Amino acid sequence: MTYAAECQGQAHRVTVTRVGSPAAVQLDETSHEVDFTPLGGGSFSLIMNGRSYEVDVVEEGEGVLAIWVGGEPHRVEIEEEGRRRRKAPGAAGQAQGGPQTIAFPMPGRVVKLLVSPGQEVTAGQGIIVVEAMKMENELKASGPGVVKEIKVREGAGVAGGEVLVVIE
């Protein structure tokens, strides 16, 4: 079985040619023998070329895995080859200047609006500050655009998940 994968903007092909212990895996042009032993709870012990790694896998969404190796996270988009790739929400796409929505994932309170309707914004510019878990969080634009709509007022409570600002 071959998987099409992307990590740090680089495309790769990974083929599992034999399961079992060790499994045989081909990454791009190179073949490896890999012992991949589950430890429970999404944690694995991986031994390759005599080197031992702690690996933790968290499913972040359809075809997106957060894979921790040696304490560092790797975002890997991976699917069986031939299946249509779905872009995860928030990835690319938005940065091209299409409409973007600024939302906050949990209940909180709007502390400050940093923009006004009609204002031009650049990628990474602070748009709104929301307080939750006793911390203030500045939400930023993922790409350039013009502020089209502001749906909340300063001081207002937000329920979580709702769209706060629309940028076009």
Next chain:
Amino acid sequence: MKEADTQVFKKILIANRGEIAVRVIRACREMGIDTVAVYSEADRAALHVRLADEAFLIGPPPSAQSYLNADRIIETAKHVQAEAIHPGYGFLSENPEFAARCERVGVTFIGPSSQAIRAMGGKTAGRSLAAQAKVPVVPGSTRDLTDEEALDAAKEVGFPVLIKASAGGGGKGMRVVSKEADLAGAIRAARSEGSSSFGNSAIYVERYLGGARHIEVQILADTRGSVIYLGERDCSIQRRHQKVIEESPSPFVDADLRRRMGEAAVKLAKAAGYTNAGTMEFLVDSSKNFYFLELNARLQVEHPVTEMITGLDLVKEQIRIAAGEPLSVRQDEVQLRGHAIECRIYAEDPFNNFMPSPGKIQVLRDPGGPGIRVESGIYEGCEVTIYYDPLVAKLIAWGRDRAEAIRRMRRALEEYTILGVKTSIPFHRRMLDDPQFLSGQVHTQFVEGWLATGMGQATDTNAEIALIAGALYLHTKKSSVPAAQGQAAAAGSPWTLAARREAMRRR
């Protein structure tokens, strides 16, 4: 130090939650004192509830209706006949009304007297007391000001100037102003933040010290007049005025400066009639001038670094002091040994602007080994809720010197695995590799500048392993799931998957 023979209290109620409640429970247990936890509806399964001898529900999740509900907490203490209340940090810990009410109903508040909290509580009150005691303060006003007075004071102090809400804290209600034209707006903003966050619009003015270090002195004062200082903590590594890494001793402080700051802190504590544990915060400029900022009238989050280098247990000292016992050490017996660093582990995403990250802890592997201490309020399977501070744990490393402490911390951060919520562990790993941090040449604005460039994905030597693991993960998952159940299993827990995989293998 005698411990076995001091039966100071029989039962203590802990008016807090999270790692600090766990910390206090542990100290009580070692002293043979029964513990009473209080909890909100969101915290029924929290670690402090599980560890305490008794536990009582005090209200719904929002802190205002639970951990800040003084009536309910005092009622509970009376009901269970607890002789004392330990407030931890935050919540009711520096509330003079609460301390006064405890005093009135005859429950010992483990902290300073309500009078001392009042005397040092407001920022301007503390500043004016410090000025009287001849402890240097940042140049500026020592009382609350009207708008007119603030304008004049700012011009007199000179730009850049800081407009601060008297009741402020955690960086709220604070404005740096570099030119006269911006003054009026900054005064308005500081007042409005002060009133919305702290219910108090009073402001004052002080000179802005850019590039200064935040260094604080831990003191202990018993009720018999003894006051000692326990070295300093360097807390210059802050993000948005929140401390993230603390260490002791400070790489910047020499023996002479330590003694001068320590003596100033003791003098100030005596002037305020202060008792119990407290921390004097100072700004220290590059010429080793120090200026008193404020007193924290409670146990600090970062107290473990002081414990590691002094060998003292500050919570036990607090309890003994509250019971009227003398300090267990004299100043000349205090010896600083080695170096300790603390990393605060927050449930937040360092790769996404430190967005809070509530959720269920799916995997937890604590680090261990020599010199490592974990103060944690979480366990595998527990929920980090949206209601409270996102601090979930503190990791403390001790070494014979700073270099060894840093190496141990790096090693422990590598072992520390928390999955299910995002944490600040990757931030700490990068910071502990940063040449400027390693040199110790940092100040309170260092992190902000560093973050503008520093917090990228690490240059990755393990991407290959991640890709191979990802393919094997999907492959084993798929082959172990019978086709008809594919959908359900995809949503199922990793445990079910592991069990199925196991069953397949035995076949």
